[in-house]
Amino acid sequence: MRLEQEFQVAVPADRVWAFLLDVPTMAACIPGASNVTQTGDNSYDAVVKTKIGPVTANFGCKIVVLDLNEATHSGAVEVSGRDGRIGGGVKARMDMTMTEAAGETSVRIVTDVDVLGKIGQYGHGMIAKRADAMFDDFVACARARLT
Amino acid sequence: MAEVDDAFGFDEPIQPAAYLGPTSLDDALALLAEHGDEAKVLAGGQSLLVFLRQGLLAPSHLIGLRGIAELRRLEATPDGGLTVGAMVTQHTLETSPLVQARFPALADAAAVIASPPVRRQGTLGGNLCHADPTGDPPAALIALGADVEIARAGGSRRLPVEDLFRDYMDPAIEADELLVAIHVPPPAPRSGVAYLKYRLRGVDTALVGVGFGATLAEDGATCADVRIGLVGAGTTPLRATEAEAVLRGAPLTDERLAAAARAAAHECAPLSDTEASEWYRREMVEVFVRRAAQVALRRIDGGNAA
Ligand SMILES: Cc1cc2nc3c(=O)[nH]c(=O)nc-3n(C[C@H](O)[C@H](O)[C@H](O)COP(=O)(O)OP(=O)(O)OC[C@H]3O[C@@H](n4cnc5c(N)ncnc54)[C@H](O)[C@@H]3O)c2cc1C
Numbered sequence: 255m256r257l258e259q260e261f262q263v264a265v266p267a268d269r270v271w272a273f274l275l276d277v278p279t280m281a282a283c284i285p286g287a288s289n290v291t292q293t294g295d296n297s298y299d300a301v302v303k304t305k306i307g308p309v310t311a312n313f314g315c316k317i318v319v320l321d322l323n324e325a326t327h328s329g330a331v332e333v334s335g336r337d338g339r340i341g342g343g344v345k346a347r348m349d350m351t352m353t354e355a356a357g358e359t360s361v362r363i364v365t366d367v368d369v370l371g372k373i374g375q376y377g378h379g380m381i382a383k384r385a386d387a388m389f390d391d392f393v394a395c396a397r398a399r400l401t
Numbered sequence: 402m403a404e405v406d407d408a409f410g411f412d413e414p415i416q417p418a419a420y421l422g423p424t425s426l427d428d429a430l431a432l433l434a435e436h437g438d439e440a441k442v443l444a445g446g447q448s449l450l451v452f453l454r455q456g457l458l459a460p461s462h463l464i465g466l467r468g469i470a471e472l473r474r475l476e477a478t479p480d481g482g483l484t485v486g487a488m489v490t491q492h493t494l495e496t497s498p499l500v501q502a503r504f505p506a507l508a509d510a511a512a513v514i515a516s517p518p519v520r521r522q523g524t525l526g527g528n529l530c531h532a533d534p535t536g537d538p539p540a541a542l543i544a545l546g547a548d549v550e551i552a553r554a555g556g557s558r559r560l561p562v563e564d565l566f567r568d569y570m571d572p573a574i575e576a577d578e579l580l581v582a583i584h585v586p587p588p589a590p591r592s593g594v595a596y597l598k599y600r601l602r603g604v605d606t607a608l609v610g611v612g613f614g615a616t617l618a619e620d621g622a623t624c625a626d627v628r629i630g631l632v633g634a635g636t637t638p639l640r641a642t643e644a645e646a647v648l649r650g651a652p653l654t655d656e657r658l659a660a661a662a663r664a665a666a667h668e669c670a671p672l673s674d675t676e677a678s679e680w681y682r683r684e685m686v687e688v689f690v691r692r693a694a695q696v697a698l699r700r701i702d703g704g705n706a707a
Contacts, residue, residue, distance in 0.1 A: 305571075306569065306570070307532070307569055307570025307571055308441075308452065308457075308458060308570060308571075309452065309457045309458060339456070339459075340455075340456055340457050341456060372455055372456075372457060377672070377674040377675065378673070378674060378675075379671075379672025379673045379674040379679070380569060380636065380672055380674070382672075382673075383569075383636055383672060384569075
């Protein structure tokens with residue numbers, strides 16, 4: 255499943271870039287994320303908790319940041335998360351690009367996500383809605399920290 | 402086989418949970434106050450058991466409501482309304498002469514749920530608390546203007562049924578609360594209510610479902626009041642208030658009804674999934690609002706009105 259999302263924030267691209275690459279700070283804006291620890295130069299572990307209906311999932315996530323290009327402010331993140339108790343997980347690759355105009359930065363994120371195991375039964379419509387809601391919360395938080 | 406089983410999640414036994422079978426509402430509420438967070442309420446089990454079987458939920462306690470007689474009452478109120486205890490089964494609603502005669506939209510909705518064995522176990526309260534956005538009774542109850550009564554130890558509250566649905570499968574009922582009853586107001590004079598479901602296969606949940614209730618003014622042509630409930634049209638059951646506004650106070654002509662149907666299709670927010678796209682669901686909302694309105698309006702002459 256492919257998700258395309260975009261947001262604008264009224265600061266230069268350098269600032270947004272620095273914020274997004276500071277994974278522990280950035281992750282504090284991801285709804286339900288906790289226990290972010292660095293495990294390598296560009297890799298991190300984190301736990302993301304999310305509730306869908308009566309079911310609460312705790313995804314243990316491995317995060318790898320790759321393909322960084324400071325000059326074009328583009329990069330990618332691969333996340334694979336698994337909930338051992340309920341048996342299911344997500345695998346996602348997010349590709350990010352930024353453009354700056356008149357001091358405002360526009361960030362575009364294209365995500366390819368696979369939902370695995372029992373969580374997949376919720377259907378991609380539901381999961382896309384949830385991802386959009388989480389993204390909106392993330393953007394509101396990122397804006398508050400950046401401006 | 403092991404891999405296939407694993408993919409469907411049927412390889413693990415259900416986590417053991419202590420079964421508690423209170424025989425009075427007060428006892429049930431006391432148990433919920435004590436165990437609320439770790440316990441789950443068990444009604445007909447038609448939805449909950451699927452979650453348990455798949456290991457998606459692992460409560461420490463199951464609080465069964467079967468033994469509580471007052472949750473099974475189905476009775477007319479002195480003013481001509483209807484009280485449905487949370488544990489009244491869908492089969493009982495479908496076959497009750499009282500429901501069929503005075504609240505046919507509720508019988509319509511109960512009769513199109515799954516299959517007879519599911520309806521004999523599944524309850525109205527369980528259906529609402531499961532808060533599936535494609536369940537049938539919510540749309541009918543929105544059109545009927547029903548309230549739900551929710552209790553916890555030491556108190557109870559009522560809210561319009563449309564306010565019960567907070568988010569996807571997330572009813573506005575806290576862990577120490579119980580849905581006790583559904584209250585349907587008496588049918589107004591010159592009113593009619595209907596529920597129509599559209600599905601692809603016989604046992605499917607609703608691709609879309611529409612509950613439509615209208616009350617005519619004394620002139621017999623102007624819409625004095627209207628309520629439209631939609632399922633399969635978002636992450637929760639919805640009340641189509643913009644469509645209602647198109648009709649309220651206006652003559653109920655075909656053109657107005659068509660405009661209201663378009664408004665409903667516009668204001669809802671259906672999901673795309675493997676069954677149907679968002680676009681198709683909106684189209685079907687439009688079609689089924691019109692059709693449900695026709696059935697409801699026919700019922701106004703059908704002796705349903707006082
Ligand atoms: C094959 C199949 C097809 C189905 N098709 C349809 C369909 O087409 N349309 C439709 O509308 N439904 C459909 N259903 C769902 C069916 O209507 C269920 O009966 C209903 O959703 C749950 O009712 P229940 O009494 O079995 O509740 P349970 O499964 O026992 O409980 C459901 C949830 O509600 C909670 N709960 C139950 N009662 C209360 C209460 N009084 N207070 C607080 N919480 C409570 C439980 O803890 C649980 O979380 C289908 C079910 C099956 C198995």
